Amino acid sequence: MGLIGNPVEHSISPQLHNNLCKHFDLNLAYLPFRVYSDDLFTVVEAFKALDVVGFNITIPHKVDIIKYLDNVSEEALIIGAVNTVRIKDKKLFGYNTDGQGFMRSLRDAGMDVKGLKVVILGAGGAARAVAVKLAQEGANSIVILNRSKEKARILTELVNNRVKEVAVFDEMTKDKLIGYTQDCNIIINTTSVGMWPEIDKSPIEMAEIFENRPFVCDLIYNPIKTKFLKNAEENSCKTLSGLGMLIYQGVSAFEIWNEINVPDNITKQMINKFVDFFKGNEGI
Ligand code: NAP
Numbered sequence: 280m281g282l283i284g285n286p287v288e289h290s291i292s293p294q295l296h297n298n299l300c301k302h303f304d305l306n307l308a309y310l311p312f313r314v315y316s317d318d319l320f321t322v323v324e325a326f327k328a329l330d331v332v333g334f335n336i337t338i339p340h341k342v343d344i345i346k347y348l349d350n351v352s353e354e355a356l357i358i359g360a361v362n363t364v365r366i367k368d369k370k371l372f373g374y375n376t377d378g379q380g381f382m383r384s385l386r387d388a389g390m391d392v393k394g395l396k397v398v399i400l401g402a403g404g405a406a407r408a409v410a411v412k413l414a415q416e417g418a419n420s421i422v423i424l425n426r427s428k429e430k431a432r433i434l435t436e437l438v439n440n441r442v443k444e445v446a447v448f449d450e451m452t453k454d455k456l457i458g459y460t461q462d463c464n465i466i467i468n469t470t471s472v473g474m475w476p477e478i479d480k481s482p483i484e485m486a487e488i489f490e491n492r493p494f495v496c497d498l499i500y501n502p503i504k505t506k507f508l509k510n511a512e513e514n515s516c517k518t519l520s521g522l523g524m525l526i527y528q529g530v531s532a533f534e535i536w537n538e539i540n541v542p543d544n545i546t547k548q549m550i551n552k553f554v555d556f557f558k559g560n561e562g563i
Contacts, residue, residue: 280296280307280308280309280310280331280332280333280536281309281310281311281312281326281331281334281335282309282310282311282312282334282335282336282337283312283314283319283322283334283336283337283340284311284313284335284336284337284338284339284340285313285314285315285316285338285339285340286313287311287312287313287337288311290337291525291553291556292335293309293310294553294556295526295529295530295549295553296529296533298549298552299530299533299541299545299549302545303537303539305537307332314340316339316343319340319343319344319347320347323344326366327366327369327371330366331366332365332366332536332537333363333364333365333366333532333535333536334364334366335362335363335364335529335532336361336362336363336364337362341362341404342359342360342361344361344364344373345359345360345361345373347371348361348364348371348372348373349370350370350371350372350373351372351373351374352372352374352375354374354378354411354412354415355373355375357411357441357442358375358377358378358407358408359407360375360407360408361373361374361375362374362375362376362377362532363375363531363532363535363536365535365536374532375408376527376529376531376532376535377408377409377528378409378411378412378413378415379412379528379531380523380524380525380526380527380528380529380530380531381408381409381412381496381498381524381527381528382412382416383523383530383531383546384519384524384526384527385496385519387523387543387547388494388517388519388523390465392413392416392417392418393416393417393418394417394418395418395419395464395465396421396422396462396463396464396465397413397418397421397422397463397464397466397467398424398456398459398460398463398465398466398467398493399413399421399422399423399424399467399469400425400451400466400467400468400469400470400482401424401425401451401471401482402425402430402431402433402434402448402469403430403469403470403471405469405498406423406425406469407434407437409467409469409498410423410437410446411437411438411441411442414438414442414443414445414446415442418445420445420446420447421438421445421446421447422446422447422448422449422459422463423435423438423446423447423448423449424448424449424450424451424455424456424459425450425451425470426450426451426470428448428449428450431448431449431450432448434446434448435447435448451482451483453483453485456485456488457485457487457488460487460488460489460490460491460493461490461491462491463491463493464493464494465494465495465496466488466493466494466496467495467496467497467498468482468496468499468505468507469498471499472507473497473499473505473506473507474499474501474505478502478505478506479506480506481505481506481507481510482507483507484506484510486510486514489510489514489515489516490514492514492515492516492517493516494516494517494518494519495507495508495516495517495518495519496518496519497518497519497520497521498521499520499521500521500524500525500557501557503520503522503554503557503558504518508520522550522553522557523550525553526546526550526553527546
C-alpha cells in the first residue's frame with residue numbers, strides 16, 4: 280500500500296497503516312512516494328503491475344487521478360476528488376474517505392447531524408467533502424461562509440443540486456457570522472487559518488458566535504488545539520480537533536483495501552498514539 284503526492288514527507292499515513300498491519304498481522308507495508316504530475320500515469324500502471332493493494336492520493340493528484348480509474352464512487356464523483364484507490368483484478372476503484380472520516384470522528388464525540396443546523400467556515404477541498412457528507416447524512420441546514428463568496432456559491436450549488444437542497448452561502452464577515460450562528464448547532468472550521476506555523480491566527484475571533492454553545496470543530500490537526508478551538512472552549516463550547524478525521528479517513532481506506540472492519544477501540548488507540556506524537560512534534 281502507499282501514498283502518492285508531492286510533498287509526502289510529512290505524512291503520518293505510513294505510521295498509521297503500518298501500525299494497523301501489525302495489529303491485524305497482515306503481511307503488508309505502506310510507503311510514501313513523491314510523485315510528480317508528469318509521472319502519475321506511469322506510477323499508476325506500475326502499481327497495477329506490482330499488485331499493490333491500494334493507495335492514497337494527496338495534493339496535487341486528487342483530481343487528476345480520476346481519469347485513470349475504472350470506477351469512482353458516487354461520493355467521490357460529487358466531491359470531484361479521490362483520496363483512496365483500491366486495486367482489484369488489475370482494475371482501479373476510487374473513493375473519497377474524507378467525509379466519512381469526519382463523520383466517524385463526529386459520531387465518536389456523540390454527535391448525530393440529523394436535523395441539525397451546521398455553519399461551515401471555508402469552501403475548499405476539505406469543505407467539499409464535509410458539506411457533501413453532512414447533506415447525505417441528514418443535516419437540516421448547512422451555511423457555507425467563505426472569504427471568496429464565489430467559491431461558497433459553487434459549493435452550495437453542488438450540495439443542493441447533487442445531494443439535497445439544504446445549503447445556503449455567504450461571505451465570511453463578522454455581521455454574517457453573528458447572524459448565522461445564533462441558532463446553529465455545529466460550527467466547523469475548514470479553512471487553513473490557524474494551521475502550524477501560524478498558530479496565533481484564527482478564522483474568526485468573536486465570542487458572540489459561541490453564545491449559544493454550539494459544538495465547535497476544526498479540521499486542522501496541527502496543532503491539535505487551534506486558537507479557534509481554544510476560544511470556543513473558553514466560551515464553554517465542546518470541541519473536536521481534526522485529528523480524529525485524519526485517522527478515521529485513513530482507517531476507512533484501510534478497511535476498503537483489506538475488507539475488514541477496524542473496531543472503534545483500535546482506532547481510538549491510534550488517535551491517542553498520534554495525540555502524543557503531535558504534542559511531541561508540534562510543527563512536523
Ligand atoms: P484548500 O482547498 O486550499 O481551501 C482552503 C480554505 O481556507 C478556502 O476556503 C480558503 O478561502 C480558506 N482560507 C485560506 N486562507 C484564508 C484566510 N487568510 N482567511 C480566510 N480564509 C482563508 O485547503 P483544504 O484542502 O480544504 O484544507 C483546509 C484545511 O483542512 C487545512 O488546514 C488542512 O490541513 C485541513 N484538512 C484536514 C483534514 C483532516 O483529515 N483532518 C483533511 C483535509 C484537510 P478562499 O476560498 O477564499 O481562498
